[in-house]
Amino acid sequence: MQIDPVEQAEELAQIFFALSNAVDDFRLRPDNFNALPPDKRQRLKDQAQALAMRGQQYTADALGAILQAIQPHLQDIKQATRDAKDALARLNDVEKGLAIVDAAVALVGSIAAGDIGSIGGDVQNLIQAISPTDKS
Amino acid sequence: MRAGSAVALVLALALLASCNAPDTVAKFCSSAVATLKTGDALFDDMKASCIREARTFEPVGTFAVSDSSPAACDNVGKQAEGVKAASKILSNYFIALNDLASFGTSKAGDDAKDLLTKASTEAKLGAAPQKALSSVAGFLTRAAMSGYQQKLLADDVVKVHEDVKTVLDGLGEAVGVVYLQQLRDEELKTAARYKEFRLVAEQQHQWTADATLVLDSRWQADRATFAAKQKAALSYQAALETLARGNEDLAAHARSFKAIELAGLLGPYVAQLDSLVPAIQKAF
Numbered sequence: 314m315q316i317d318p319v320e321q322a323e324e325l326a327q328i329f330f331a332l333s334n335a336v337d338d339f340r341l342r343p344d345n346f347n348a349l350p351p352d353k354r355q356r357l358k359d360q361a362q363a364l365a366m367r368g369q370q371y372t373a374d375a376l377g378a379i380l381q382a383i384q385p386h387l388q389d390i391k392q393a394t395r396d397a398k399d400a401l402a403r404l405n406d407v408e409k410g411l412a413i414v415d416a417a418v419a420l421v422g423s424i425a426a427g428d429i430g431s432i433g434g435d436v437q438n439l440i441q442a443i444s445p446t447d448k449s
Numbered sequence: 450m451r452a453g454s455a456v457a458l459v460l461a462l463a464l465l466a467s468c469n470a471p472d473t474v475a476k477f478c479s480s481a482v483a484t485l486k487t488g489d490a491l492f493d494d495m496k497a498s499c500i501r502e503a504r505t506f507e508p509v510g511t512f513a514v515s516d517s518s519p520a521a522c523d524n525v526g527k528q529a530e531g532v533k534a535a536s537k538i539l540s541n542y543f544i545a546l547n548d549l550a551s552f553g554t555s556k557a558g559d560d561a562k563d564l565l566t567k568a569s570t571e572a573k574l575g576a577a578p579q580k581a582l583s584s585v586a587g588f589l590t591r592a593a594m595s596g597y598q599q600k601l602l603a604d605d606v607v608k609v610h611e612d613v614k615t616v617l618d619g620l621g622e623a624v625g626v627v628y629l630q631q632l633r634d635e636e637l638k639t640a641a642r643y644k645e646f647r648l649v650a651e652q653q654h655q656w657t658a659d660a661t662l663v664l665d666s667r668w669q670a671d672r673a674t675f676a677a678k679q680k681a682a683l684s685y686q687a688a689l690e691t692l693a694r695g696n697e698d699l700a701a702h703a704r705s706f707k708a709i710e711l712a713g714l715l716g717p718y719v720a721q722l723d724s725l726v727p728a729i730q731k732a733f
Contacts (some may be wrong), residue, residue, distance in 0.1 A: 369521035375597035376528035386612035
């Protein structure tokens with residue numbers, strides 16, 4: 314039988330929380346509370362706290378077991394994230410190249426057509442396309 | 450001849466200008482990032498819940514100005530930070546996917562519309578055809594890039610969809626089971642503290658009707674807080690399950706990436722995620 318460490322830790326946490334609450338229920342039943350001397354009441358309270366904190370320790374263990382289980386998958390996801398970023402960088406480079414070609418073609422077209430009014434704007438567009446852009 | 454070519458070109462561009470599949474993926478990824486982000490408050494509350502529980506063992510009226518943090522609570526905090534970091538890694542993946550899916554999505558559509566107008570106009574006027582053709586060449590290169598982009602997206606989604614599901618299940622378990630258990634225990638301990646206060650006051654013959662009303666009011670406020678947090682934890686787990694199902698569906702259809710089908714497929718997941726996010730945020 315295979316043991317699931319996450320499930321085991323969760324169950325242990327639940328058991329210790331339940332034990333702690335059972336001690337509290339006993340201590341805080343009015344008949345018991347009035348019958349018990351203060352030092353015994355305090356001892357029961359301390360024990361309930363110790364049991365609750367043991368439950369919290371198993372809570373931490375359950376989280377640790379979850380982390381351990383997903384760790385190898387996180388590595389794969391990190392790699393896929395890097396791949397997606399690299400792909401985007403490649404696409405941005407191609408897009409930049411296309412923008413330069415577009416601007417150059419427009420300028421050549423304006424010169425060939427003798428469209429003096431458009432040449433200034435086309436030169437400006439070409440300069441803008443060539444100038445480096447921020448890659449955030 | 451030239452008019453015939455222009456008509457064919459206009460038809461081709463009209464087809465290419467239709468809605469874009471990566472845009473649908475981008476919306477899904479954006480909802481995924483928003484959903485994962487809501488988990489941070491829940492992970493942060495794990496250590497806080499442990500400390501609050503430890504505090505319930507102090508008598509009412511201690512008025513401590515600093516919280517002692519038992520070793521167990523420090524350990525819970527440390528592991529919760531790890532889980533939060535795992536959520537961040539997954540979030541970064543969806544951000545990268547979103548960036549990739551968003552690349553040129555509106556631009557490709559605009560390019561197609563611009564060219565459509567230009568091609569129609571220039572076909573009628575018969576002017577500067579070389580300029581229109583160079584623009585068309587640029588657009589076709591962009592269309593090829595768009596195909597490449599869709600392939601990259603599909604590769605990424607298919608490659609890690611099982612890893613994504615495992616991590617989402619783990620995060621869901623951390624909140625929907627482990628944190629929920631913590632909250633239920635904290636609620637019981639808070640009730641125990643009020644009970645003890647009452648029993649001590651009764652023993653000392655100091656219990657009054659006013660004290661009952663004040664304490665009952667406090668308890669009702671505490672219960673509302675616990676209920677809201679428990680609901681948030683369950684909503685978060687439900688949102689992650691929705692996200693996992695959406696991602697599985699996306700992976701199953703990633704290779705075809707037909708825009709209209711994909712929008713119909715992912716739309717309900719996006720709507721469900723967007724409705725669950727406020728329910729999670731409400732408690733914090």
